[in-house]
Amino acid sequence: MTATSDAMPTRRQAVAGLAIATGGATLAIATLSLAIVDHESLPWKQLDGSTLPGLSLEWTYVLRLGLATLSTVVACAIAGLIVWRQPRNAFTWTFAAFAVAYALNNFTVQYAIHGLNVVPDSLPLADTAARYQLFAGVLLLTCAVSAVLLFPDGRLRSARWAVAIVLLVLLQLGDVALNTDSPYFMIIGYAGRQGVPVTSLPDWRALGQALGWLRQDMFPFVPGTALFWGNNILAVLVGAAVLLRLRSASGEARLQLKWFAYAVTFAAIAFLVNRSDWFAAILFADRPPVRQEVADVLHPIALWADQVFNVSLGLLMPLTVGIAIMRYRLYDIDLVISRTIMYAGIAAFVTLCYGVTVAAVGNLVGETAGMGPVVTLIAIAVIALLLEPVRARLNAFANLAVYGKRANPYEILSDFARSVGQSESADVLLPRMAQLVRDGAGAALVEVWVRVGERLRLAAASPASPAAETLADPNDIAARAGPTGTVVPVFHENEQLGALVVRKPRGEHLTPMEVRLVSDLASQAGLVFGRFRLFEELRESRARIIAAQDEERRRIERDLHDGAQQRFVNAMLNVGMAQAIAGPMSETSDLLQHAAREMQAGLSELRDLARGIHPPLLTESGLHAAVASLADRSPIETSVVGVPDRRYAEPVEVTAYFVVAEALANAAKHSHASSIKIRIEEEAGRLRVEVSDDGVGGVDSRRGSGLVGLRDRTAAIGGSLNVESPGGHGTVVRAELPCG
């Protein structure tokens, strides 16, 4: 099953989810406790490369410890949540494995440091915990890559990706095997890097030596950086996989992937920045002085980028996965992306500006003691001056990148004016208008409300909304628009005909230019609104007339039944008794018999009349029984197919019934058909009624009041009726009635 199956979570799934979340939290807290205990004896203080530039050793330690604990708790909590809610998804379990492996990894590191370095021989299995580090990387990487490839529905895009995963595991295992010399110091790092003495198992040692020999003697040409490049290529491949899926996905899956891609992109950029000093080192390998200078600049950036990478993997990734899988605020992704682009741009701009100003001022003035604060002030002034225009440009750029190209307002206006001029129907124009406003104003939602009678009717929306909504009080429109929405009234000849509701993405408001555009569109829309209102009012009044007509027919039928018909029956009863008294073979008896026959015929005619006015069976038992009864009474052989055995709204049942009745009556009178087929089916909220015969055809549906009246009736309830009757090829009467 896919992620879309929101089956009711069972108790077992809830327990599993809770176990993962609490297990992860417990491991994280145990790790944290051990780390706090160990921080007094910090033999790793001497080790270089673990202090973040700009921070003291202690603060680096606190930062790393905090981030690691937080991300472990978050990842395991989210894993637990999705195990509970989406247990049928293969992705869920891959991700849960990743989260658990991550928590276990952090814990074993601290456990090994404590048990081997801080208080030797104080903890059991400390050696094993250190050895686990050899495999932790393989496990984590495998789970992470598999999770990415399985996201979001738990299915691989193709079997080839499974091969890639297997290759990855083999590559990693090979690397592990190469590193199993013993005894050896293993450099492991969690909050800080540490060398721990590890004793390898004898078997591993033999394997490691054999592989080491194999490697040195048989494949000396394999460069030492093979694994490094392998990992880089892997990162690119995984990114490509996400992008490929994103390209072909649609709907909610696309949004889910977008969230994920967001986190992946974030991590990928951090990863590349982190490796920038490596790239630089390779690039300037033959010019040591330049290499050194570049490395001095890049090294601190790379160290921080490493932290960002850890945060994006440990915090951002689980959070976006949680959002995507749980579909919570799924639709906010575009806003998040555009904001990220904008703020990242501002950050880069401020950094660049500061660097350039400092360098320029430094060059001009020369490095004079005491100029530092002045240079900083100048830099701040420059940034302050340029910030707002740059922010606006960046915002525009971010919107362009995320929401796509927006049409030029003048094009939008002239397009719309042309459509109105061509007097297309309001059904086409209003949705187009909503679409145009949404594109033109970069809105998240646009609704077109038209005043019909005393109420406001939702005539169109973009994105399209299927619900037919009505506001009884036009003043409620402001509440409907919400705090982020703008209401633009539409006037025509000083009468308010409706309003547009425009809602921007969260945190944005309509710019003055966008307000102008919307108002200009609104001022042109008056005619269309008027047309829509007339149409709606006509339809409503027709529906009211039909409803009143039906009510009247039902009343007449009831009156006939309880009145005239009953009187006939009573009279017949008396005539019958009189006949019995008179006895057979008398003149009186003959007269009474004659009277009884006349009454019988009159009653029969009354009965047919009543049935034609309103069929009681339809009210009692619904369309299924009533159509069957019509077919039974038809003088031509009539078969019935379909006819859902459920009740519909009365106007729908009555209309469908009379379409069939009229078609049967016409066929009986004119068609000379030998058989008739009635087919009634419900499909996507429409009831399709079809009556076809094999007669002579040639029916002109514009003549004959029966069909014309029925066409009006179907139109009044929003349906359609058409008659196909080519001469000599039978007649088909089709009606389509909304029955949702």
Added chain:
Amino acid sequence: MRVTIADDSVLFREGLARLLEGAGFEVIGRAGNGTQLLDLVDADPPDIVITDIRMPPTNTTEGLQTAATIRERHPSVAVLLLSQYVETTHALRLLERGADRIGYLLKDRVSDVHDFVETVRRVASGGSAIDPEVVAQLVVRRRHRDLVGDLTEREREVLKLMAEGRSNSAIGDALSLSPKTVEGHVHSIFQKLQLEPADEDHRRVLAVLTYLRA
């Protein structure tokens, strides 16, 4: 024979009671709607109930529902339903649990007092009565599909009367045939339609109607 009558028209109810009393029936209860009828039957079950279908409060199919309840609670009480119009659908639903002690007629049929009284007696003593209009509709439908085509005109007439629930002697009276001849026609119909022979009249009705409805 003891009868309970239900109809919302007082005039018809009283007229019917007079007719039945004149014919020697004992009318022990008169009801104006389904609930009243049920109370009367529960308190003192008659031999037969004669009830209208459309009665207050909903004026739709009260009589049908009440009939079903009576047949469930008092299997020995016969029920004859009268209506201003007859529907095949209703008839078939009525017969779902057997055709004995059940009747379904147009109200018009009361005008032939003799025949009506006979019908009431027949139903009360375990037989059945199906309105000719219902039978005619079923036969027409069957004839469209050419399944009663093998029958002679006379046999078809016998089939219709059989489906109405009439006995051999009644069929003989109606068609002016000797009982022997009627028996011969019935035998021939059952053979041609490949029906299992049925001895009792109400089983015969069910067999024939089941055939016609199929």
